[in-house]
Amino acid sequence: MTATSPSPAGSTVSFDSASxxxxxxxxxxxxxxxxxxxxxxxxxxxxxxxxMMPIVQAIAFxxxxxxxxxxxxxxxxxxxxxxLPLACCMGSGFSGVGMGFSTVRDLESGFFDRxxxxxxxxxxxxxxxxxxxxxxxxxxxxxxxxxGFSFGARLTDGALGxxxxxxxxxxxxxxxxxWGLGLAYVFGDMRAAALMQLTLFNALFLTNAQTPLxxxxxxxxxxxxVNPFTNVLRLSRQGFLGEVTWGDTxxxxxxxxxxxxxxxxxxxxxxxxxxx
Amino acid sequence: MTVAVDALPVPRRVDDDRTAFTRxxxxxxxxxxxxxxxxxxxxxxxxxxxxxxxALGASSFDRATALPGFPQVDSFLSFSLAGSITQGVLFxxxxxxxxxxxxxxxxxxxxxxxxxxxFFTLVLMPFGxxxxxxxxxxxxxxxxxxxTGMAIGGFTAAMALKTGSSEAVQGSFPLLFIALFFxxxxxxxxxxxxxxxxxxxxxxVSHLVEGLRGLVIDGLTWGNVAKAVLVPVGIGVFSIALAMxxxxxxxxxx
Numbered sequence: 001m002t003a004t005s006p007s008p009a010g011s012t013v014s015f016d017s018a019s020x021x022x023x024x025x026x027x028x029x030x031x032x033x034x035x036x037x038x039x040x041x042x043x044x045x046x047x048x049x050x051x052m053m054p055i056v057q058a059i060a061f062x063x064x065x066x067x068x069x070x071x072x073x074x075x076x077x078x079x080x081x082x083x084l085p086l087a088c089c090m091g092s093g094f095s096g097v098g099m100g101f102s103t104v105r106d107l108e109s110g111f112f113d114r115x116x117x118x119x120x121x122x123x124x125x126x127x128x129x130x131x132x133x134x135x136x137x138x139x140x141x142x143x144x145x146x147x148g149f150s151f152g153a154r155l156t157d158g159a160l161g162x163x164x165x166x167x168x169x170x171x172x173x174x175x176x177x178x179w180g181l182g183l184a185y186v187f188g189d190m191r192a193a194a195l196m197q198l199t200l201f202n203a204l205f206l207t208n209a210q211t212p213l214x215x216x217x218x219x220x221x222x223x224x225x226v227n228p229f230t231n232v233l234r235l236s237r238q239g240f241l242g243e244v245t246w247g248d249t250x251x252x253x254x255x256x257x258x259x260x261x262x263x264x265x266x267x268x269x270x271x272x273x274x275x276x
Numbered sequence: 277m278t279v280a281v282d283a284l285p286v287p288r289r290v291d292d293d294r295t296a297f298t299r300x301x302x303x304x305x306x307x308x309x310x311x312x313x314x315x316x317x318x319x320x321x322x323x324x325x326x327x328x329x330x331a332l333g334a335s336s337f338d339r340a341t342a343l344p345g346f347p348q349v350d351s352f353l354s355f356s357l358a359g360s361i362t363q364g365v366l367f368x369x370x371x372x373x374x375x376x377x378x379x380x381x382x383x384x385x386x387x388x389x390x391x392x393x394x395f396f397t398l399v400l401m402p403f404g405x406x407x408x409x410x411x412x413x414x415x416x417x418x419x420x421x422x423x424t425g426m427a428i429g430g431f432t433a434a435m436a437l438k439t440g441s442s443e444a445v446q447g448s449f450p451l452l453f454i455a456l457f458f459x460x461x462x463x464x465x466x467x468x469x470x471x472x473x474x475x476x477x478x479x480x481v482s483h484l485v486e487g488l489r490g491l492v493i494d495g496l497t498w499g500n501v502a503k504a505v506l507v508p509v510g511i512g513v514f515s516i517a518l519a520m521x522x523x524x525x526x527x528x529x530x
Binding site for chain 1: 328331332333334335336337338339340343344345346450453454457458461462463467468469471472475
C-alpha cells in the first residue's frame with residue numbers, strides 16, 4: 001500500500017508503507033528528490049533566478065571586465081573563459097541554498113512536521129533534497145555552458161575540463177545545500193534565507209573570483225589565499241585556462257570534501273535538534 | 277438619535293483642494309522616509325553591498341588602472357565611487373504603490389538616493405577618495421543621487437502598480453543588474469569591445485556614471501554636471517509618466 005501526502009507546492013510525496021517501519025533510505029530520499037524536481041515546474045519562480053543569474057553574470061562580467069585579460073600574465077585572452085566557471089559555481093551554490101529556502105517553506109507551512117512523522121529514516125530529509133539539488137545543478141551548469149559557448153567560451157583540455165567543472169559545481173552545491181538546510185533547521189523561518197545568501201556570496205567573492213591571485217593587492221589577496229573556495233574555483237577553471245592537472249585538482253577536492261562534511265554535519269545536527 | 281452636524285460634507289474650494297493635496301503629499305513623503313529609517317534591514321543591503329564591491333574592486337582591479345582606456349586616477353577606488361553610488365541607488369529604490377500617494381512614495385526614494393550618494397562618498401574619503409569638484413561637486417552628486425532614486429523608483433512603482441505583486445517588483449533586480457553591468461559603472465567604455473561597448477554606449481546609465489565620475493576625478497565642469505543631473509532627470513520624467521499612466525489605468529479599471 002502506498003500512502004501519499006499533499007505538500008504546499010501541490011506535489012505529493014509517496015512513502016511505501018510495505019517497508020515500514022522506516023521505509024528505506026534510498027526510497028524515501030528518491031521520493032523527496034522527485035518532489036524537489038517537480039517544484040521546478042510547479043514553482044518556477046523559485047528555480048529560474050538560480051538559472052538566469054549565472055547566465056547574466058557570465059555574460060555581463062566577461063563584457064564589463066574584458067580588459068583584465070590585457071594584464072600581462074593573465075591566464076586567458078577570453079574573459080568569458082575566466083568568468084564562466086565562476087558563474088557555474090555561483091549558480092550551483094544558489095541551487096544548493098535553494099534547498100534551504102524550500103525547507104523553510106515546508107517548516108513554515110507545517111508540511112515538514114508531516115515529513116518528520118513519516119516512517120522514513122531522518123537522513124532522507126537531508127539526502128532527498130541533496131539529490132534534487134545535484135540534478136538541478138546538472139541542469140544549471142549545462143544551460144550556462146551552452147550559453148557560454150555561444151558567447152565564445154572554449155575548452156582548453158577537452159572533456160576533462162568539463163568533468164572538473166561539473167565536480168566543482170556539484171561540490172559547491174553540496175556545501176551550500178548542507179549550509180542552507182542547517183540554517184533552515186536552526187532558524188525555522190525566512191530569516192535564514194538572507195543569511196544563506198549573504199554567507200555564500202561572501203564565501204565565493206572573497207576568492208580569486210574576479211581576478212587571479214597574482215593581480216590582487218592588499219587585504220583581499222590575504223583572504224583569498226587562505227579561502228578554501230579559491231581552490232574550488234581553481235578546480236573549476238582548469239579546463240578553460242590550460243591543462244587539467246592533479247596539482248590544481250586536489251586542493252579543490254579536499255576543500256569540497258572537508259566543507260561538505262562540516263555543512264552536512266551542521267544540517268544533521270540541526271535536524272536532530274528540531275525534534276527536541 | 278443625534279446627527280453629527282460637524283461631520284456633514286462642506287462644499288470645498290479649489291484652494292482647499294490644493295492645500296489638502298500638498299498636505300497629503302508631505303505626510304506621505306514623511307511616512308515614506310520614516311519607513312526607511314524604521315526598517316533598516318530592508319535598506320542595509322543597498323548600503324553594504326556597493327561598499328563591499330568597491331572594496332573588492334579596489335583589491336582586484338587596482339592594476340587594471342594602468343591599462344589603456346582607463347582615465348588617470350590615483351586608485352581604482354576613486355574610479356569606482358561613481359559606480360558604487362549608482363549601484364546603491366539602483367538597487368535601493370523600491371517604492372511599492374492616487375497621484376499624492378505616488379509622489380509621496382517617490383520622495384522617500386529620492387531622499388534615500390541622496391543619502392546613499394553622500395554616505396558612499398563620505399565612507400570612501402578616508403580611503404583616499406577625493407572629490408575634485410569640491411563641495412559644489414559633492415552637492416551635485418547628492419542631487420544626482422536623489423534624481424536617480426526618484427527615476428528608478430518611478431519604474432518600480434509602475435511595475436508594482438501594473439502587477440500588484442511585490443514578487444514581480446523583486447523580479448526587477450535582474451533588469452537593474454543588466455542595466456548596471458552593461459554600462460561603464462565598473463570599467464571604462466574604452467576598455468570594452470564589440471556588442472558590449474555598443475550597448476554601454478547607448479545605455480544612459482553609462483552617461484550618468486561618467487558625469488558623476490567626472491566630478492570625482494576631473495572636477496567641476498558644465499558637461500559633468502549636465503550628465504550627472506540631466507540624465508537621471510530625463511529617465512525620471514519618463515518613468516514617473518509611466519507610473520502615472522499605469523496608476524490611471526489601474527484606477528479606471530476599478
